[in-house]
Amino acid sequence: MTNPVASPQVSSQRMIKKHHVAIMLLHWFNALVWLLELNTGAALIQSEHFRFAPQWFIVLMTGIFGTRANLLRFHIAVGLAWITVFLVYGIFGWRTYLHQEVLEGEVALDRDDWNWLHIRVLRILGRSDEPLPPQGIYNAGQKLFALAVYAMVPLIAASGLVMAFHWGSPAVAGWAVVIHFISVAVVVSGLKIHVYMGPVFPEEKPAFFSMITGVVPEEFAYRHHRKWWEEVKMLEKMHEAGELERQEPARSSGFVKALRMKQYWPPYGAALGLGLTLLAAFLLVGQGIGASGGFTCCLAFVISLAAPDYASSHPYRSRYVQPDAPVLMDLLVFELIGVALGGLVSGWLAGRLRWSTDKGPHLSERTRWALAFAGGALSGAGARLARGCTSGLALSGGAALSAGAFVFMLSVFAAGFAGAYLVRRLWL
Amino acid sequence: MSSIFPLNLSVTVFIQVSILLGFVFGFFLERAGFSSAIRLKGQFYFRDWSVLKVLFGAIVVAMLGLGWLSVAGVLDMRSVYIPEMFLWPQLAGGLLLGAGFILGGYCPGTSVVAAATGKLDGLFFLLGIFAGIFVFGAIEPAIHNFNESGARGALTLPQVFGTTTGVVAFAVTAVAVGAFVVAGRSEGARRLFEKTYGRTK
Numbered sequence: 355m356t357n358p359v360a361s362p363q364v365s366s367q368r369m370i371k372k373h374h375v376a377i378m379l380l381h382w383f384n385a386l387v388w389l390l391e392l393n394t395g396a397a398l399i400q401s402e403h404f405r406f407a408p409q410w411f412i413v414l415m416t417g418i419f420g421t422r423a424n425l426l427r428f429h430i431a432v433g434l435a436w437i438t439v440f441l442v443y444g445i446f447g448w449r450t451y452l453h454q455e456v457l458e459g460e461v462a463l464d465r466d467d468w469n470w471l472h473i474r475v476l477r478i479l480g481r482s483d484e485p486l487p488p489q490g491i492y493n494a495g496q497k498l499f500a501l502a503v504y505a506m507v508p509l510i511a512a513s514g515l516v517m518a519f520h521w522g523s524p525a526v527a528g529w530a531v532v533i534h535f536i537s538v539a540v541v542v543s544g545l546k547i548h549v550y551m552g553p554v555f556p557e558e559k560p561a562f563f564s565m566i567t568g569v570v571p572e573e574f575a576y577r578h579h580r581k582w583w584e585e586v587k588m589l590e591k592m593h594e595a596g597e598l599e600r601q602e603p604a605r606s607s608g609f610v611k612a613l614r615m616k617q618y619w620p621p622y623g624a625a626l627g628l629g630l631t632l633l634a635a636f637l638l639v640g641q642g643i644g645a646s647g648g649f650t651c652c653l654a655f656v657i658s659l660a661a662p663d664y665a666s667s668h669p670y671r672s673r674y675v676q677p678d679a680p681v682l683m684d685l686l687v688f689e690l691i692g693v694a695l696g697g698l699v700s701g702w703l704a705g706r707l708r709w710s711t712d713k714g715p716h717l718s719e720r721t722r723w724a725l726a727f728a729g730g731a732l733s734g735a736g737a738r739l740a741r742g743c744t745s746g747l748a749l750s751g752g753a754a755l756s757a758g759a760f761v762f763m764l765s766v767f768a769a770g771f772a773g774a775y776l777v778r779r780l781w782l
Numbered sequence: 783m784s785s786i787f788p789l790n791l792s793v794t795v796f797i798q799v800s801i802l803l804g805f806v807f808g809f810f811l812e813r814a815g816f817s818s819a820i821r822l823k824g825q826f827y828f829r830d831w832s833v834l835k836v837l838f839g840a841i842v843v844a845m846l847g848l849g850w851l852s853v854a855g856v857l858d859m860r861s862v863y864i865p866e867m868f869l870w871p872q873l874a875g876g877l878l879l880g881a882g883f884i885l886g887g888y889c890p891g892t893s894v895v896a897a898a899t900g901k902l903d904g905l906f907f908l909l910g911i912f913a914g915i916f917v918f919g920a921i922e923p924a925i926h927n928f929n930e931s932g933a934r935g936a937l938t939l940p941q942v943f944g945t946t947t948g949v950v951a952f953a954v955t956a957v958a959v960g961a962f963v964v965a966g967r968s969e970g971a972r973r974l975f976e977k978t979y980g981r982t983k
Contacts, residue, residue, distance in 0.1 A: 424793065431794045435801075618821070621835035624814030628836065629843025631806045636848055638799050640788030641863035643807050645891035649911050653919075670922035685800045690894060692804020693811070697895030700812035709900045712819035712887060719902075726819075726903040729886015730893065730910020733879045735918040737890055737911075739929060740875025742865055744883075745807075745891040747872075749837060751865040753844035755950055757937040758867030762876040763837075769880025774826035777884055781823050 364576045369569035370586055372491070379699070380443055381565055387436045388545070394429040395538070398422070404535050417659070430518045437511050461501055466581070467494035488580035499544040509537040613703050632753055639685060642750020646737035648690030650674060686746075714781040725780065787857040808895050817896040819887025819903055826884055829972070831965035838958040849951050869932025886910065 373381075396407040397415035419425040466487040471494045476482035492500070513534035516522060522530075552562040560574040575583040612619070619627075635643050654674035658665040665671050701707045713722035737743040740762050742751065748766065751759030774781075791799060814836050815821040824830030851857040883889050886907045888896055893911065896904025922929055939950045 427794045428797060431797045434794070435798055618815030618832075619813040621814060621832040622839055624810050624832075625836045625839025626843055627810040627813070628807065628840035629847070631803060631810060632840060632844035633847035633851075634806075635803045636844070636862055637787040637851070637857060638789050638803070639791065639796065640861050642844075643803055645889075645894060646911070646915075649890065650915055653912055653915050657916075657919075668919070668923075669926070671919050685796070688797055688800040689804035689807070692801040692806075693808035693891060693894050694804075694898040695801075696805035696808025696810075697812040697817060697898035698808075699805075700809040701817060701895075701899035704813075706812075706817070707900050709902060711902045712896075713903065722903050723906040726886045726888070726906040727910040727913070729882040729884075729888070730890075730907035730912075731882070731914035731917065732885065732910075733882030733889055733907075734911035734914025736875040736878025736880075736882060736914075738875070738915055738918040738922075739878060740872045741868065743879060743891060744837070744889040747865055749840060749844075752837075752841040753848060754862060754864045755845065755939045755947065755954070756865045756867065757934070757939050757942050758865055758869070758872045760939065761867070761869060762872045762879075765873050765876025766880040766883065769877040770826045770884050773881050773884035774823070778827070780885075782827065 364573055368572040369567075370572050370575050370583075371568060372564045372570050372575075373568045375568060375702070376443070378565055378568055379702070380439070383439060384436075387432055390432050391429060391436070392538075392542070394419075394425055394432075398426055398429060399535075401531070418655075430514075433511075433514050433518070437515075440507075440511075461497060461504065463494060463497055467497060470494040471498070489578065489582070491579055491582040493578065495547070499548055502544050503541055506537040506541050509533055510541070513537070614705075616704055616706075628749075629753075632750060635750075636754070641685075642746065642753060643689055644686055644742060644746025644750060645690060645693060646734070646743035647746055648684070648686035649734065650738065651684045651687050652690075714779075717780060787851070788861050807891075808898070811892060811895045812899060816892040817899045817901060817904065819896065819901070822889075822892060823884065823887055828968055831969055834961055834965055838961055842955050842958045845951055845954060849947060864936040864938060867932070867934040867937040868930065869934060871929050871931065873932075874928075882910075882914075 394415060397412045399405045399407070416422055416425055419428055466489065469487045470489060473482055473484050473486055474495065476484075477486075513530040516530035517527060517534065520527065551558045552565070557578075560570045561578075564570045572583070575586070618624075632642055635641065651674065654665070654671065657671060698707070711719050711722055713719065717725075733743065737747075740747055741758075742748075742762070744766065747756075747759050748763045752763060811817070814832060816833075816836070821830055822833060825833035848857065848859065848862070852859045879889065886893075886903075888904060888907045890911055893904045893907040897908050898904075938947075939954075940947045943950065
């Protein structure tokens with residue numbers, strides 16, 4: 355392309371698809387894992403040579419998990435989950451969406467890429483104002499980072515496994531510590547630029563949002579990833595000319611269809627799913643699944659951090675404050691995190707993620723929010739009084755035939771139906 | 783007789799299992815449409831019976847699963863946590879939660895899913911829960927006697943009615959199926975009504 359002026363076909367409105375949903379999910383999962391692992395890992399370092407986190411940070415992190423041993427367990431648990439997810443993606447997703455992107459788009463540096471790096475560095479130093487060579491779907495800087503990550507991740511995972519399960523002799527474990535630390539440091543040095551470029555650096559904003567929406571404006575692709583833009587255009591032209599056979603609508607299995615369907619699932623299907631999940635919970639951890647207890651644990655944790663004396667001397671609150679035991683390391687808190695993630699993923703797959711407010715037709719949004727807050731407060735207090743909410747008491751207790759659960763259920767429905775008549779103007 | 787379940791998990795596995803259980807739970811809640819206050823409140827105006835169907839359906843599935851697995855000797859019911867009964871606080875707490883449900887449009891679990899899918903009302907409901915729990919904690923000493931009243935321990939329905947678990951499980955299943963039939967009839971009648979007279983507001 356010799357014509358530097360945006361050609362009339364390039365629109366800033368049109369969006370081009372850049373990322374597969376699976377890749378976006380993987381990206382944010384990975385981001386979350388790195389956030390958790392870097393923070394817990396920094397607090398776990400014992401060696402004087404490597405420790406860099408300030409003392410207050412170590413105290414805070416250890417405080418969240420109660421003991422250092424718990425902190426370590428959490429670090430290992432998240433690490434294992436990370437390795438598992440990447441293995442699953444690697445094995446099952448390789449042919450579908452990793453193969454092409456990884457080898458051709460993310461890693462292989464061509465002549466243009468080397469020139470790009472060269473000119474980019476000179477430009478940063480103020481020694482050149484040459485235009486940057488055209489780039490593919492990822493620019494050379496991104497490719498370098500990807501290379502470093504791909505090289506380091508197996509080292510991080512392997513050394514982590516060696517440390518976690520004490521494989522090999524003490525000498526091996528000693529080397530594992532060093533390798534773990536250095537390979538993480540290599541990734542972090544690139545990660546700083548990666549994080550700066552994404553949410554902070556203004557020119558790369560569209561790239562950041564493409565990780566949420568999956569698409570970039572055509573203009574952005576044209577300016578920053580010219581070679582990729584040309585590919586997309588060429589494919590489009592071939593489509594129009596009928597040279598490529600129209601891709602027949604992707605034949606997806608019933609399972610995939612059920613995951614991506616826009617409508618809600620039929621109630622009995624969802625009921626079967628929830629019932630089996632509940633049963634699994636009883637089998638695996640010996641109790642059902644609750645929601646309101648997790649809130650109580652979080653709140654108790656915050657109160658005991660902010661006002662430890664008040665928390666431990668208060669006759670009711672002190673029940674939830676255990677001086678030595680970890681407050682946040684509770685089944686209920688983790689379940690709550692899981693519930694939020696599950697809702698997020700389900701909504702995402704069905705295309706239901708958007709900022710909105712559910713309200714009756716005659717209500718302003720602000721009134722609705724105020725009422726929602728009030729309703730939340732009532733149900734928070736009610737759940738404490740009843741020792742559980744719709745999930746933890748009615749559903750889980752009901753399945754275990756707890757008498758209290760059925761009393762609770764009856765009064766929830768009684769208040770709901772009676773209240774519905776009184777507040778019908780809010781909803782109808 | 784030693785049963786395999788419930789498992790005795792190490793802390794590491796326990797964390798992963800609880801996140802996973804929560805994940806699947808949240809996933810199905812969202813799939814059922816319980817991230818929408820409009821759908822949830824529809825139950826209380828007899829427009830949409832999915833709350834009842836899902837709640838009772840899930841209870842029946844899990845209850846029958848627990849029952850048969852313990853009959854088969856795979857599960858030890860004595861190690862399964864059964865919520866304790868506090869008659870009066872649970873009655874009052876249910877009323878409060880029901881009132882909060884119809885006023886705010888959610889219950890605690892569904893508000894988490896709603897907030898996770900971007901519902902701002904769900905987010906405010908969630909903040910309200912924290913406020914409610916906080917205030918309850920502050921005033922609990924004043925209502926302490928009430929909060930502990932009607933304590934019956936981990937009482938179960940078979941104990942209340944002095945019969946076997948099997949009979950109660952059968953009865954609960956029968957009531958649930960009856961409720962499903964009523965729900966189906968009601969929805970059918972509504973569709974017919976709307977077909978004949980147009981949609982009601």
